[in-house]
Amino acid sequence: MKIAAVQMVSGPDPVVNLARARHWLEQAGRQGAELVALPEYFCLMGQADGDKLALAETPGDANAPIQRMLSQAAADLGLWLIGGTLPLRTPSAERVRNACCVYAPDGSQVARYDKIHLFRFDNGSESYDEGRVLEAGNEPVAVQAGPLRVALSVCYDLRFPELYRSLAPVDLISVPAAFTYVTGQAHWELLLRARAVENQAYVIAPAQGGLHQNGRRTWGHTMIIDPWGVVLGCLPEGEGLVLADVDAKRLGEVRRQLPALQHRRL
Template sequence: MRIALLQMTSGIDPAANAATLSAAAREARAGGARMLFTPEMTGLLDRDRERSRGRLRDAAHDPVLRAARAAAAEQGLWIHIGSLALSGERADGRLVNRGFVIDDRGMVRASYDKMHLFDVDLPTGESWRESAAYAPGDGTTLIDTPAGVLGLAICYDLRFPALFQALSAAGAEILALPAAFTVPTGRAHWHTLLRARAIETGCFVVAAAQTGIHEDGRETYGHSLVIDPWGEVLLDMGDAPGIGFAEIDLARIADVRARIPVLAHRREIPAPERAK
């Protein structure tokens, strides 16, 4: 099955980002795709939290989610919104970073809140504290789609393989990993970690990414990828925004898992005892 990925440079205006998503849905459908994948923070990317809070809404009133649902219905296309920043979802006032799967009738079929929050200090001087504004999710999500059984994750989740082992054990065939990776961490780890997640689970990996220099001044790595269960890169979109296409052949999963049956060979790992 043919899928499309949107690699974008999200700005601080949700309306402009919604227009980009709607145009991408039209292009994806015209290119023969049955499902479109978008990056983390499709709706708004703004490190100025005071400014961004004035533009954020809950899921019921989010204009980008509304535009995506309309585009899905108009184009007869499934859409995975990599994530949206949402306010008003929690009693404690914290934001959530939530991905959505929308079917070809415009109905929201699944959602997932990012579990692992990016709290790091990089050697370049960049410092990120997602937990200062966001609450972590506490559940995992699988959803049947035309492309296959899709397991949802977001960006920094990539570094925690237990999540993907759980998704593949539960039946995932495709792992969605939308991201807004920094340039230093992207150069060092993006391709390596995504290929590892594909190989160790015997799944396809679809990773739609943010790219370029954004209105808020940050720079993201790009290189949206589609990787097959053997770890072969089927699509690498480089650093330019736009639409990319790839073919998903689920028969490849059975072939790879028959060669190296890692799922069948998994064992529960006991806590180590320290030798004396």
């Protein structure tokens, strides 16, 4: 099954961001991808954290612009679509969920995962605290996308291997992200390859990658990684696609040669 990861450099205008996302989904479809994943916050990289509150949609609203675009793109292009993340309303007017919605080739929503682990970072010169506007999810989610069992996660979740262990075995781990430049440079590839190796699964990691209009710089390096930890493709910076094949034979080969998943004791 051919899969594609989209890298973007999203800005504060959702209309522009949705158009760019649709463009890259179409390009992926033309290149034979059957499953495509968008990055975290593909729909908005705002000037302030609170911008997400104004853009937030009601869960399951088929007429809401972001959810409508994702559903229509999946149906029009006949794709399994891992829709990066979008802000979904909660009962609190001051908090949203950072949600990853998955759509089938008929346009139906088949899964939703809300980011569980909220990022906080302060190195003295830059700081982030997602908890100011985000409400954490609490439920690990895997979804069957055609022949693939896919574990859903978002960005900072990557640092918590127990999330993926709770869903094992899976064929593919999805990690849409907007890693900071500082943390990405140090840890992004290291963590992605570790998750692939320890779970003996492919990893698809679509990212934000570049200098955004709000002044933030994201690390990028969108990747697809095989179950032996081999990087099959990487886009360091800027908009574009990374494509690769998920090979069931390769998955089986790795798990037969080193049956680590069968050796688990904890």
